[in-house]
Amino acid sequence: MDQAPTPYALGFLLGPRVNAGGRIGQADLGARLLATDNPTEATALAERLDVLNTERRDIEARVREEALAQAEMRGLDGPLVWA
Structure with a gap:
């Protein structure tokens, strides 16, 4: 990188990729x-x-x-259960 990453880059580009392995x-x-x-090694x-x-995005989709x-x-008549 040529410059410090922006908050957007850290939160939405880098963060999800670093976290993907754990998921x-x-x-x-x-x-x-x-x-x-x-x-x-970093590359x-x-x-x-x-x-x-x-792969994580595909699984979530x-x-x-x-x-x-x-x-x-099930329609709208059944109970709504959040787990």
Whole structure:
């Protein structure tokens, strides 16, 4: 990076990618990325986390679609349960 990251970049671009490993079951990747001073390792970790972030988004989209389909099948007459 040529300059300090903006709050937007940290919160919406970098943050979700660093966190993606933990959501997919590889929590150490984000910590390793933040701790390394090896550019080659950092690049490899960042690329892996980017892939995991894409997988996370795909999983969330599928779960959301399944939940909406279930809600449509049940209709508005049944109870609403938040878990």
